[in-house]
Each structure stands twice: as C-alpha cells, then as structure tokens.
Amino acid sequence: QVQLQESGPGLVKPSETLSLTCNVSGGSISSYYWSWIRQSPGKGLEWIGYIYNTGTTNYNPSLQSRVTISVDTPKNQFFLILSSVTAADTAMYFCARRDYRSYYYYMDVWGKGTTVTVSS
C-alpha cells in the first residue's frame, strides 16, 4: 500500500522560500506522476503542479513563476519549492499520486497534508 508523507517547516517568513518534501513509501516513485495541491480557506483546493519520475513537470500558470517541483528517484521523494511567499500562500499542502485508467487521470493516493503559515 503506497503511502505519502509531507514534511517541512510549518512557518515561513514573508518573501522567503517554502520548501516541502513528500516521501513515498510502500511502492516505487517510478512510472507515476506526482502532484502538489494546496488548500486555503479563501481559495479552496488549488493544484500547484506535478512531476514525472523522469523530471518532466507541469505547473499551474498562476504559480509558475515561483514554483519548482523536483524528484529524487533513488530516495523515493519529490519536492516543492515556492519562492517569494506571502500570506496568501498560507495553506495546507498535500502531495498526491496521479494514476489513470484508459486515459482518465485522477489522484488516488494523498498524503495527510502539512500546514504552512507565512508570517513574520
């Protein structure tokens, strides 16, 4: 049973960089796309982007100038970096696996989420 676990600082100062790790256990990170999604009271669920284990990425244009997602396949981990954060980036951040059946894609395994607060 694949499990995901997010980790990282819970508090980030405005204008600094948010860095999160998603650890994948119980299965290989290979052959799947891996997403970051966040949820804040003001904006609901927001897809940040995803990465394939080869390093191919796709980002939400609303965040593209500030976001980088990377992967470490041997360690079965992938990462989120969000630069120049503001209070609007305060949210619960989730990592998730994207799977598919017959070209229909969905996120079927999620981490429990980690809360990030942007405040000085």
Add this chain to the structure above:
Amino acid sequence: DIQMTQSPSSLSASVGDRVTITCRASQSISSYLNWYQQKPGKAPNLLIYAASTLQSGVPSRFSGSGSGTDFTLTINCLQPEDFATYYCQQSYNTPLTFGGGTKVEIK
C-alpha cells in the same frame, strides 16, 4: 482555465436520505471528471473517476453521472460517515481545477 461550479455549496440531510450534488464545467470536459470526499483535517479521498467509475473500495451507494459540462454525484441512503465535503475536479486539461465544494451536514 476551466472553471468548476458546484451546487449547492452546502446542504442538510438526514441519515437514509438520497443526496444529489451537481458540478458544472465552464467548457466541455467529456467525462474527465473526478469526485472526492474530504472530512475535516483529512486529505481528499477519491470516490469516482471518469465521471461514473467507482474507485475500488468505495461503497456502491455513491454514484456519478454526466458528460460534457454537467455532472452529478448521488449518495443513496446517506450514512453517518458520509457527512463531509465533496469536491469535483476536472482532469481534461491543465491546470487541473476543483469545484468550490459541497458540505453535507446533518439535519
């Protein structure tokens, strides 16, 4: 971006009721529509993908229908564990987008 609009934003229902939630896309998305359930403090849980295919392990009282721009999630015989917030999400193209959610509360 494709906008996803859910209605209602909240509803009150009793155990045993049949509940229907609708989701409308701002353009046709064929059947590229997923439904998730989320309980407070937890991650979303996939219920239905491809508009009507039940994810493994999800009770059969959940069903989905629709294609194009209009979709429905139905919960037959609502159970106590079904009180939660439900989200639709389109996977037709990126950026992936979610509806605003429907909170199902106990009457």
